Amino acid sequence: MRTALGIDIGGTDIKLGIVDEAGKILESGTIPTRAAEGPRAAALRIDEWYRRSSGADPGVSAAGADCAGLIDGSRGWLYVSPNLPGWGGIDLASLLREALRLPVTLDNDVNCAAWGEYLHGAGRGTEHFICITLGTGIGGGVVIGGRLYRGWQGLAGEVGHQVVTEAGPMCTCGTVGCLEAAANAASIVRRARDLIADGGASVLPATGPLTAREVFEAATRGDRVALEALAMTGRALGRGLANLVHLFNPEVIAVGGGVAGAGELILAPAREAMREMLMDEVLAEVRIVPAALGNSASLVGASMMAFATAER
């Protein structure tokens, strides 16, 4: 079976893997990104890992890279990445190609996660599939008729920046009302704080540091404030899901990313809010499910994109 090199470039670390065509990660590693040293230095360090790993054997036919940001996947162009300051406006795929001497694809991390989930995870067997990642930000990838949908400039699927309200805090993009601001990890902490300030009894601290994970852990132990904070974020997410269903009419929407770790405590209220908003019962047949591949969805998806390119 052929193998590909997967390259998942984050702001802090680069996850690397040798992945076979069945989506199995045969070998994996992590190296620091050191974004300030620039993309060329990172490419050389990726090549170093690749040469040391068993992936240097001739079975590796191509490499697939991904990172967060605005990327035109059809030509491997990185417009801008929030986690990689100074890397914007470059042909990152070509840069990696030169270092690795392999065909290289580049796409948005969320598009790659969606592609991985579509082929080997929660989207298997569907034709109209959307994968959302919920974390610090909210991203999405859309598969239409068995193909990743990129749009005119390769920038489709920015599900986190659809506006769903005129209230709420300003999003990192500068707009008030984005789904991202209404349903990301920070929204859970914000809601828990607000409920405590309003007199809600909770094991959570009223001041000082607090993470979404801590809220989730309190919720699993039955803390009412924590449960309500998760449910409120779930309902906000449901507004975004209803919009996606009205616009794309997908068969399955998978929800992954850090916040999705809260599982049904988020997804159940999200489904309920979504169903209340859908204009017809037929549309409510969409299935909202947890993503299946966890943290490795992007790495697997990027690798699968590499195979497709190697075939050309």
Added chain:
Amino acid sequence: MRTALGIDIGGTDIKLGIVDEAGKILESGTIPTRAAEGPRAAALRIDEWYRRSSGADPGVSAAGADCAGLIDGSRGWLYVSPNLPGWGGIDLASLLREALRLPVTLDNDVNCAAWGEYLHGAGRGTEHFICITLGTGIGGGVVIGGRLYRGWQGLAGEVGHQVVTEAGPMCTCGTVGCLEAAANAASIVRRARDLIADGGASVLPATGPLTAREVFEAATRGDRVALEALAMTGRALGRGLANLVHLFNPEVIAVGGGVAGAGELILAPAREAMREMLMDEVLAEVRIVPAALGNSASLVGASMMAFATAER
């Protein structure tokens, strides 16, 4: 050149036309719908018009029908139509096929309008195109990679029922915050009334009947309240446009329907509001343009769909 019979079924009238492959309407007519008599009676009256018209010549290779409502265009199934009470849950395409003894396609009126505009109107030459109709309701059709996108159950493109706010009046679908309630014809009248109630000086009446067209006419004569009401509805529309751009990344969005007759008085503030919300300048390269085919977009598009079926 081949010709098709176009059938645009409204709540009051059925518009009929013999349309050639270039999108030219060679002959047209209108008959009453009489929805209460049921779809079979209407089909027989459509056939009667067709037999009388020159379209009964052998050049007519197929018929294409459309109406408002939830329709699975891939199989010609009408789930439910707001304007045709009692016609829901039927295989309307087959019913018309039996009466006309021609191959018949059926799709949503807005999908047909989008398809007509894509082939012969504002979407010509694009690959990623969305057509919105603004009127009593708000609908949309999405063309992706040169094909009409219908989604899993044929119900994609319900752009009017995306939620863009938590404020505002309830939509006809029962949800608060839909784009339709925020930017339809009634929203213009409502805003003009509110501005007058707040002390705005206007030639418009503070009470009694008022239509969106009257507001538009006052605006063209420089009435400040009317201009501001149109601009407010334009800005609400802009929120929906920004969502469509973030999700679909289209090259062109065409805006048609009755309200679109207000032209730049709506579209200019819509573009401005949209641009303020887009997360990147690259996305703002999308063009927001008036639709080109006017009232006949659905009839032309439905006819073009008929040709595609006749080819199979």
